[in-house]
Amino acid sequence: PDAQSVAAVRARDAQLTKPPGALGRLEDIIEWLAAWQGVAEPAVARPLVAVYAANHGVVAQGVSAFPASVTAQMVENFRTGGAAINQICKAHDIGLKVYELALERPTKDFTQAPAMDEREAAATFAYGFEAIEGGIDLLAPGEMGIGNTTSAAAIYAALYGGPAARWTGRGTGVDDVGLARKNAAIDAALALHGPYLSDPLEILRRLGGREIAAMMGAITAARLNHVPVVLDGYVVCAAAALLHALTPDAVAHCVGGHVSAEGAHGDVLARLGKKPLLDLGMRLGEGSGAALAISLIRTALACHRDMATFESAGVSGKAR
Template sequence: MQAPFSTLSTFRDLLAEAPAPDAAALAGARDRNGQLTKPPGALGRLEDLAIWYAGWRGNPRPVLENPQVIVFAGNHGVCAQGVSAFPPEVTVQMVANFQHGGAAINQLSKAIGAKMDVYALDLDTPTADFTIAPAMTETECVAALQTGWAAVDPEADLLVTGEMGIGNTTSAAAVAAAVLGGRAEDWTGRGTGVDDAGLARKTEVVARGLARHATDDPLAALRCLGGRELAAMAGAIAAARHHRIPVILDGFICCAAAATLERSVAGALDHALAGHLSAEGAHGRLLAALGKEPLLNLGLRLGEGSGAALAVNVLKGAIACHSGMATFAEAGVSGG
């Protein structure tokens, strides 16, 4: 589906016009939940998840049958500053691994019955080093947003976005700091496993980027400090809202990209929940800023959409109970 925007300004306008959940479906799901064969609240957060999902799908008794996982890959000019433990060539190599079915996210996508797509975004042309110039021109940023938007299958009933890009925890830290406030050291972590000297160098690089590209516009922060894969994830998450497709957010990088949407238009992530708490140090701070409580906490820091994919089964369980359980009347059980 062609993206219906051609500038950052028109993309922001689309965010402001995004649909709300279906009020009738929400009411119907709440009513059904109150009649199921269980004590009130006995399924805890699963009940809230099922009702949330029902509202976005417009069906008080929904099913989840067609999840989509999309992995976006990009390369970063800021890697020239020595911010990663791995060389940029690894991005290309991992994309080939995704395409041949050999990565963790391939296995997790199969396990949840998800369609998985991989998009490599101009890997031969890294973004600019953001300590010297804006990472992307507006044209480049909009193109990445459009790629993300068009990648979403309108027939999907759940979306997970993942990423691959050596250096992208540096970009994500810079974007998070620019959009949510705070110092470079508040947001910069070890990423792929840099040592203490590498962490200090990475933090200093983020600080330089923030000083060079000071802005109070979240989409400008995405353009100046982010990467093509971050922009593509933001575009895909926005497209999912347009189609009323619920989203499970992955880790630190995905949530940094998503934060640019929420800070551009309040409520832009109401159709999204947090799949997990990453082991990347600042992810908890980022989730708190977004008001998202993670479903899982497994010490993951892989990216690729892996934590969000694992969380899909939690949501599937919630929906299965909500839509498949009998009501007290149907089961002939007293007390309903």
């Protein structure tokens, strides 16, 4: 983080025609942007929502309310502009890219075997680096993948301790019987892979999915390229949590975009030290909560950049 840019932002903020601190987190967010973009005049001119789509072998265990075919159908829906994330990005002029991760070849069912082999996990992580190409200035990784809240919950249980039920939620809306299957699948996976789960990269490979590996890469690439990151919900934070477990500094450039209604997302954010900007009961994925947060961040920037100063507007300062 660039302390000098933060100081410059604070100095300008103090001159703006409002009481100090009156814009609350809208002020903090500008300091955060300046710190991680490393410039005194931060900008959000080219924000990107990068949606990673993947399929999960564990869907065979009946953990989702929707069939696996929906992942590819939703990718097509993203392409033709019909999903929620399309409307949010369009409304706020936010870039949107969709990365399809070998949908026709799901990861292995992690109740039976590691989801990915070493080479695949590493290659997918590396693929995530492409997110920052094209010169973006703010990144929100998003995801789509039937079964991926099961993978995320398994990752949380492995990182922070089980049982599964402590971390799971209903995902796309699984019923009680489906939720029981979801918990059972995760608990079985924890038992199967138990000896290997002290290493976050083994957790990724064994319990993760391709979208989670790619998002870890995207977040890391952003860190290395002065691109701040807005975290979306429950599944995106599994990628952040794995990076955080490797070293907390790896997600220091991330802000919590929103807290999801899914599972124990609020608990995960607290463990990552991220206070979410929005709490709207959303649990959609696609980067939707983070995209709303990007709009908020841009508005904060408009205030910081374009408000008059006490001097320019002829407004008196504090009386005492």
